Amino acid sequence: MNPPFENGDEHFLKAWDIMRNGEIVCLLNAETLLNPYSERRKTVLKIIEDNKGSIEYIDDAFTTAERKTGVQTALVRIQKKTESSNIF
Numbered sequence: 001m002n003p004p005f006e007n008g009d010e011h012f013l014k015a016w017d018i019m020r021n022g023e024i025v026c027l028l029n030a031e032t033l034l035n036p037y038s039e040r041r042k043t044v045l046k047i048i049e050d051n052k053g054s055i056e057y058i059d060d061a062f063t064t065a066e067r068k069t070g071v072q073t074a075l076v077r078i079q080k081k082t083e084s085s086n087i088f
Helices: 003-017 032-034 041-049
Strands: 022-029 054-057 071-079
Touching: 003 022, 003 032, 003 041, 003 071, 022 032, 032 041, 032 054, 032 071, 041 071
Parallel strands: none
Antiparallel strands: 022 071, 054 071
16 A cells, blocks of 8 residues: 555554455555654554564655655555454
8 A cells, every 4th residue: 555645654554453364565654653753653663563564664765756755665564364253
């Protein structure tokens, strides 16, 4: 997923909330993780840490894009496994 940089933490948390079992690969503004000043950002970092997710920081990812930006990005990969429940 490539959410808007200004609220990527919200999008990540929503994806984590609705994911049952699978992998989330999310591109965030690196500042979201490097400057965890809000509760949402702290929650994102805790989820990544608690679930042994990975973070890869990428410089200049969008310097040649149509809408150019020099913002440092973070590629987050995380697996979620939920105990299955049989409702039948």
